[in-house]
Amino acid sequence: MANINREKSTRLYEEAQQHIVGGVNSPSRSFKAVGGGAPVFMERGEGAYFWDVDGNKYIDYLAAFGPIITGHAHPHVTDAIVRAARTGTLFGTATEHEIRLAEALKTAIPSMDKVRFVNSGTEAVMTTIRAARAFTGRNKIIKFAGCYHGHADLVLVAAGSGPSTLGIPDSAGIPPSIASEVITVPFNELDGLRQALERWGDEVAAVMVEPIVGNFGMVMPKPGFLEGLCKLARDAGALVIYDEVISAFRFHYGSTQTLPLFPDHEAIRPDLTALGKIIGGGLPIGAYGGRADIMAMIAPLGPAYQAGTMAGNPASVLAGIACLEVLREPGVYDRMEALATRLADGLQASADRNGIPLTINRILGAFSTHFCAHPVTDYEEAQGSDGERFARFFRLMLERGIYLAPSKYEAWFLTTAHSDADIDQTLEAAEQSFREMAKD
Numbered sequence: 001m002a003n004i005n006r007e008k009s010t011r012l013y014e015e016a017q018q019h020i021v022g023g024v025n026s027p028s029r030s031f032k033a034v035g036g037g038a039p040v041f042m043e044r045g046e047g048a049y050f051w052d053v054d055g056n057k058y059i060d061y062l063a064a065f066g067p068i069i070t071g072h073a074h075p076h077v078t079d080a081i082v083r084a085a086r087t088g089t090l091f092g093t094a095t096e097h098e099i100r101l102a103e104a105l106k107t108a109i110p111s112m113d114k115v116r117f118v119n120s121g122t123e124a125v126m127t128t129i130r131a132a133r134a135f136t137g138r139n140k141i142i143k144f145a146g147c148y149h150g151h152a153d154l155v156l157v158a159a160g161s162g163p164s165t166l167g168i169p170d171s172a173g174i175p176p177s178i179a180s181e182v183i184t185v186p187f188n189e190l191d192g193l194r195q196a197l198e199r200w201g202d203e204v205a206a207v208m209v210e211p212i213v214g215n216f217g218m219v220m221p222k223p224g225f226l227e228g229l230c231k232l233a234r235d236a237g238a239l240v241i242y243d244e245v246i247s248a249f250r251f252h253y254g255s256t257q258t259l260p261l262f263p264d265h266e267a268i269r270p271d272l273t274a275l276g277k278i279i280g281g282g283l284p285i286g287a288y289g290g291r292a293d294i295m296a297m298i299a300p301l302g303p304a305y306q307a308g309t310m311a312g313n314p315a316s317v318l319a320g321i322a323c324l325e326v327l328r329e330p331g332v333y334d335r336m337e338a339l340a341t342r343l344a345d346g347l348q349a350s351a352d353r354n355g356i357p358l359t360i361n362r363i364l365g366a367f368s369t370h371f372c373a374h375p376v377t378d379y380e381e382a383q384g385s386d387g388e389r390f391a392r393f394f395r396l397m398l399e400r401g402i403y404l405a406p407s408k409y410e411a412w413f414l415t416t417a418h419s420d421a422d423i424d425q426t427l428e429a430a431e432q433s434f435r436e437m438a439k440d
């Protein structure tokens, strides 16, 4: 399958650049970090596959950076979207559907007493920060290096994922007065957090974290890290915000707090949670929620304003409900985990066989691949992996019809649509790719 034809993608990229900044509507879609040139323009998707405009088929491990957990055009989700299209996509009024999705989220994530829907993960995070500031009367936020929380001013400091991929973890265009309200400390060790809270404790509104990281690869919190984080924050009178835009419903039907992997769910209970991606079934959505007394700060109940013309729109909400229904089917997560385990173990064995240093961080049904010999437990270690090697691997896999995220910081996501045959084909492509890389 070497040197597959992508003429039309190349042509469309030329054209796109004349109209759309950088030719893409989200920088993480560009191929800048994997050798540049035209990104692939996709035409349609079905299940675990998508096809580009030149007719090439790919096994998709990008899953649109996370949301497409039931695969492309899942019939149940598609029916929900068609129903919304037929019965009106937006009313600017309340609908019953919103209550049903909110109920489903609250049932799965018990720390969310009250929920509000927005249109993206960025908005969800932004508003948790506003709510925390309004509630505590404090301004500063502590975040962890390499965590990505969307593109709002406050959190584009030491941001992983897209900003790190493109070498701009501290974005331009953010006033120093805003950046100075954010304190960044290392993930997976409590000393930095402790020191920051000792110094600024009574000014800190919230400690924000991806409790399971998805934005400098997949990284598990070390045992005791989340417990310690919650305790330190509480002792300082700061709130705990979990950004679960990637992690909620990714690993099991629920959030990090309810994962059986953690021994004491109360000890890691956040005050506020931000959601997005999966809960919209592939349509735009975000949600935030948490303690009733904090959520009561939000208008129309309280003085902190947040609104949205499209918020809670029937199409996104019905798609989200349908997606969660699929995820509630028995065995769904076990199957994704089994496939991810076989794939990750096979990749590791193949890399080892070919003398390519590779560290794989697998968490249940998702994992990240880091071209390095050391473990990856924080941002610095993730930065220390070999980006050029990743770029080479990405290209070799692409030529063999395997679509990975075009960044060494992003994850491989399994979906309910992937099959054992897909894993076999992917492992065969990886073996060939590693063999070529061993000759470099």
Ligand code: PMP
Residues within 6 Å of the ligand: 065, 119, 120, 121, 122, 123, 125, 148, 149, 150, 151, 161, 210, 214, 215, 243, 244, 245, 246, 276, 277, 286
């Ligand atoms: N938080 C996390 C943890 C994310 O991974 C992302 C997106 N990758 C966001 C927030 C922002 O979400 P959105 O792109 O929907 O604004």
